[in-house]
Amino acid sequence: MLTDNDVLLPKAAKPPYETRLLTLAATSWLIVATAGQWLFGVYILLFYGQSTLAGDFERWNKVLPHGYVAGDWKGNLAVGMHVLLAAILVMGGPLQLLPQLRQRVPRFHRWLGRAYIVTALVVSTLGLFMTWTRGTVGDATQHVSISIQALYIIAFALLAIHYARTRQFAPHRVWALRLFMVVSGVWFFRVGLMFWLLVNGGPVGFDPHTFTGPFLTALSIFTYAIPLSLLVLELYLYAQRRQLKLFSLFVAGVIFLCTLIMGIGIVGATLGMWLPNL
Numbered sequence: 001m002l003t004d005n006d007v008l009l010p011k012a013a014k015p016p017y018e019t020r021l022l023t024l025a026a027t028s029w030l031i032v033a034t035a036g037q038w039l040f041g042v043y044i045l046l047f048y049g050q051s052t053l054a055g056d057f058e059r060w061n062k063v064l065p066h067g068y069v070a071g072d073w074k075g076n077l078a079v080g081m082h083v084l085l086a087a088i089l090v091m092g093g094p095l096q097l098l099p100q101l102r103q104r105v106p107r108f109h110r111w112l113g114r115a116y117i118v119t120a121l122v123v124s125t126l127g128l129f130m131t132w133t134r135g136t137v138g139d140a141t142q143h144v145s146i147s148i149q150a151l152y153i154i155a156f157a158l159l160a161i162h163y164a165r166t167r168q169f170a171p172h173r174v175w176a177l178r179l180f181m182v183v184s185g186v187w188f189f190r191v192g193l194m195f196w197l198l199v200n201g202g203p204v205g206f207d208p209h210t211f212t213g214p215f216l217t218a219l220s221i222f223t224y225a226i227p228l229s230l231l232v233l234e235l236y237l238y239a240q241r242r243q244l245k246l247f248s249l250f251v252a253g254v255i256f257l258c259t260l261i262m263g264i265g266i267v268g269a270t271l272g273m274w275l276p277n278l
């Protein structure tokens, strides 16, 4: 039976096949990324949360070569804050991208958004401090690359909050998505590394004792300094804007491939990196 709306309102045209495929690719990517980031978050809360609450700070050194140093309260505080606040980023980031949550509980989106941006600024500043005062695994290229990523995080966080405060929601969305990608860099690094280890059946192209080698140099450059995740995001945004059939199909294919690699890496990181430490 026809209703008034059927008569008065023109039916919204179904989006073309390639647009639906692009949306499906992005949605699958987000579902897999959310699951993987939450697993990382659960690991952070269980491993660092429990050891910190129990006052057993030396347990950090099971995974962090420069985690707890007796007598260096400033450095230890920085590490503790860095890792515990990181949980807000990996648990909260994917929530911010859910359209249903933004539409149904906009106040929650605004509050979590503020917390996310302040946390991103604090965690990346502490990360810079830790990298250059305490040192960490890896070589200078890895340290410089992750420091460049910290600068992206700070710049994108400030831009995302600026556009939200001036109610320019189109650029706000774009800068918030870019921020999510660079904040996720440390997670992409772990997932990328575990994907590589799984498909090669062991360390290839790097020395696991010194944590250096051509593979790790390339991984740190392309996740941190010149993030491929940002390139894929820009391709997706361009495809959404231009709606070109072949280009949309190409980008959907790239996103599906990234989702597959990420899924394998998440399984590897969960089984090989996070679960064994709990």
Ligand code: HEM
Pocket: 044, 063, 064, 065, 066, 067, 082, 083, 086, 087, 089, 090, 120, 123, 124, 126, 127, 128, 129, 130, 131, 135, 136, 137, 146, 147, 149, 150, 153, 183, 184, 186
């Ligand atoms: C913003 C997103 C970030 C998150 C979510 C994050 C999360 C973490 C976590 C969970 C750890 C503990 C490692 C583990 O248990 O696997 C860690 C360690 C560390 N992070 Fe970050 N981090 C972020 C950004 C950064 C940045 C931008 C830098 C540097 C500029 C950095 C430098 C470090 C250092 C130096 C360690 C200690 C490693 C060691 O002792 O060898 N982090 N981070």
